[in-house]
Structures are given as structure tokens and as C-alpha cells.
Amino acid sequence: MAKVHSLLSIRSLSTKVLLLGAIITFLITLYTFSSPYSFRISNWSSIFSQERQRSSCTPEEWSSGRWVYSPTSDLVNLTRPEQALSLAGFEGCAADREYHWHLGTDHEELWDRFPKVASYRWLPSSKCDVHPLNGAAMVKDMVANGGWLLLGDSITENHFFSLSCLLYPHVRATPNYTENPYFDRAWQQHLYLSPSSPIISELVMPEGFSIENTPLVSFRRVDLLLNGTELDTIYHSPAFSLEPTELDSQDLGSQYTKAESVFGDEAYWSLSPSEYMATLLDSPPDANYGTLVVSTAGHWTTGTLRAFYDEDAGEDAGYGIHNVLAFFKVAMRAWAGEVQQAITEYHKNGGRRPKQVVVRAYLPGHENCHNIFEPTETITPWVNKWYNWPWIQDFNTEFQKLLSSSEFPDIHFLPIERPGRLRPDAHASGDCLHLISGTGVIEGWSHYIWHFVTRELKQKDTSHH
Numbered sequence: 001m002a003k004v005h006s007l008l009s010i011r012s013l014s015t016k017v018l019l020l021g022a023i024i025t026f027l028i029t030l031y032t033f034s035s036p037y038s039f040r041i042s043n044w045s046s047i048f049s050q051e052r053q054r055s056s057c058t059p060e061e062w063s064s065g066r067w068v069y070s071p072t073s074d075l076v077n078l079t080r081p082e083q084a085l086s087l088a089g090f091e092g093c094a095a096d097r098e099y100h101w102h103l104g105t106d107h108e109e110l111w112d113r114f115p116k117v118a119s120y121r122w123l124p125s126s127k128c129d130v131h132p133l134n135g136a137a138m139v140k141d142m143v144a145n146g147g148w149l150l151l152g153d154s155i156t157e158n159h160f161f162s163l164s165c166l167l168y169p170h171v172r173a174t175p176n177y178t179e180n181p182y183f184d185r186a187w188q189q190h191l192y193l194s195p196s197s198p199i200i201s202e203l204v205m206p207e208g209f210s211i212e213n214t215p216l217v218s219f220r221r222v223d224l225l226l227n228g229t230e231l232d233t234i235y236h237s238p239a240f241s242l243e244p245t246e247l248d249s250q251d252l253g254s255q256y257t258k259a260e261s262v263f264g265d266e267a268y269w270s271l272s273p274s275e276y277m278a279t280l281l282d283s284p285p286d287a288n289y290g291t292l293v294v295s296t297a298g299h300w301t302t303g304t305l306r307a308f309y310d311e312d313a314g315e316d317a318g319y320g321i322h323n324v325l326a327f328f329k330v331a332m333r334a335w336a337g338e339v340q341q342a343i344t345e346y347h348k349n350g351g352r353r354p355k356q357v358v359v360r361a362y363l364p365g366h367e368n369c370h371n372i373f374e375p376t377e378t379i380t381p382w383v384n385k386w387y388n389w390p391w392i393q394d395f396n397t398e399f400q401k402l403l404s405s406s407e408f409p410d411i412h413f414l415p416i417e418r419p420g421r422l423r424p425d426a427h428a429s430g431d432c433l434h435l436i437s438g439t440g441v442i443e444g445w446s447h448y449i450w451h452f453v454t455r456e457l458k459q460k461d462t463s464h465h
Helices: 002-034 041-053 059-063 083-088 099-103 108-113 135-145 154-166 228-236 273-280 321-348 389-403 441-463
Strands: 066-069 120-123 147-152 171-174 189-193 215-221 289-294 356-360 411-414
Touching (some): 059 441, 083 099, 099 154, 135 147, 135 215, 154 215, 154 441, 289 441, 321 389, 356 441, 389 411, 411 441
Parallel strands (some): 147 289
Antiparallel strands (some): 171 189, 189 215
């Protein structure tokens, strides 16, 4: 009987202790959630997920690195054009338009740039955590999560060609410019899965995806992101007006008179967002894009947009380039609004596939590029006022400022032009604007964009849920 009483006493004591503990816990919790200095449960979550949610490499961190000499071959000099492929680490290139020009081997007198021009790799900031560039892995991701639709000028065509090398032998290209050299430079170019790719059996294909008919990557020549009619409409609309220049302000009676059209006689290629957004948002088998990659600024000049040419402004002021920049700001706001609305409507109407837009900062050319044979450590100041190159940074800055707004959550500006600004040696043979594939400059664009859409954006999506 004494044993039973003792046992009951112990149980009673345990119950009291548990009850007291529950009361204390309740009081602590009540204080925690009512105190202005409270440490909430969400704080615990942030502690455990802080590293997971941290951006693994921002565009700025990627761009703050340096070029390092890292030869991949013991080749002393180039003796055959085909050697440029192995120097670049390419197995081949699927696209064939201006093949040797893209690889920098079209002028034998400039072969002395090799192998050095292909012997550097970009080392981003030590804060960056990025996967190695891998063509097969990129293909797998493009099939499963959506490919890339590239829109831009001939620099973006450089990008398309480079991708055809990075993704080789897993892709084939159309059209065949060797068989059909009369095709226009602005003709659509596509990369499709190659039926002979060794990774076909490893791919997770969306419903309706066709190896033969669904593009992985496409390029369209779109210089200005809006078509001519749309730009003329914006030019004549009340949304756009020019501030009077200092010269105008001396004559209070002077007033800027708009021309009949914003354009001159200089050729340009462009499309309406209503056309290419329909392509981006389409479904297999016709399309399977996840990312629209755009870049613009090179054709925003007083030559293309002749209404803004101002002889009196002079060369130092770009003959009125500030007027073009003012127009650019209004036009790109209109563009961003239309593009964002299309993506928003897509999701409202039940679209579930990821759709995003990345704007790659435009890369200007270099002066005296063919007499420079290695990267620079700092960006070289401008000596001349060629084209609109000295003002390209202003266009990039305004575009980035616009897209930093919460109005455009699915459009992302990537300021990743600095690595290219440090490579005056990496230009194609005919000019100092276009780039050689395989030098690491264009491949760096692909590397970071791939990282951004597969890791940075996914981390943001995770943190928002």
C-alpha cells in the first residue's frame, strides 16, 4: 500500500511540473509575440534558410571578377582554321552562317592572335557560387524548363552562334546557310535537339515536345524591340516630349517641331512585342521557351532615328544623342509594360510554365582593337566619339533603372557587360564591335544567364513562397 501511495505521489509531482512548464512556455510565447522586440518563429526559419535563400551570384558579383590566363592547349600558333575549335573547347558548331568570321579565322593575317585570344577564362568574384559551364546540362535544362528566345541585333546573332558551339553535338541548326547563302541575315535561326545526341535518353521532355520540331534556342533580328509603327506612334504621342536644350532656352519663342517620322533612311530590323511574345508564350510542339533574352542599344543612334540628329550639338554631344536617350526611356517603358502584361495574362489564363525575360546589358566596341592582344585590367576611356559607343553605358543605366521597379517582376536587367569591356582583343576581324566565339566573352553571357534563370530566379521564387 505504501508503494502505491509513493507511486501516485511521483505521478502527481510530475503532472505539476509539466503543468508549470506549460504555463511558463505560454507566458514566454505570449511575451514573444506581443513584444515590439519579439523574436518570431519566422526568424528561426530565416536563420536556417539564410544560406539557401542567399543569392549565389548576383550580376554585379559575376562582373566584378577578372580575366585569368588559362591555356587549354600547347598549340604555339594556328595553322588550320579548325584548330580554333579545340582552342575554344568546342567539339564543333551547329550554325554555319559566316562560320569562320564568328570563329575569327576568316583572315589568315590575323591568326597571330591565336592561341592567346582563346586562352583566357573569366574568374568572377569569390562570392560567386556557380556551376561549371556545361553544354549537356544546359540542354537538359532547356528541354525540361524551357529554351531561350534571343532577340537583338547582330551582336545577339554572335550570341546565337556561340550557343550553337556550346551546345554541340546535342543540337542541329536551321537554316543551312551553306546550302542557302541567299537567306537574309534577319532570317529566323533555330537550334533543335539533334537525334544523334548521346543524352537523348536522359532528357525529361514536356508533353507535346518534338525532337524534330520544337526549338531549344531561336534568334530573331530585332534591333529596337518595338517595330517602326509603334516607335513612330510613341514619338508623336504626348508621352514623349523633348526638354529644350540650353541653346533653345536662349530663345523662348523656339519650339521643337516633330518630324513626320522618327526614322531616316538607315536600315534596321525590328518586330512588335505582340509577335514575339506570342512565340515566347506558345506551347510544344511549336515552342517551348522559358526565357526571352534581349539586348538593345547599338542601333539607338541619330543615324537610325534621324529625327533627333542635331548638327549644331557637335561631335562631343553625339550630334543629339541625348535626344535619342530621352526617346529610349519612354519607348522602353512602353515595351516593358507590354511584355510584363503579356506574361501576367499568360499566368492569369492558367499558364503554368516558367516565363521570364532577361535584358543583357549592351556591350559597346573598342577603339584600336586589332592592335591589342590581351585583356585589360580596367575599362579603357574613350578617345574618339565613334557611333554611339561612349553613350551605351547611359542606355544601360536607364534600362536598369526602369526595370528595377516592382512594376516589372518578370523582367530582369543583367549588368554583365564589364568582362567584355576588358577584352579589346576579342573582336572579329572586320570591325571592333562584333566578337569572336570561343574567347570567353560571349560564352560568359551564356554561363551567367543559365545560372541566373536556373538558380537566382528559383531562389527568389522559393523565398516568395
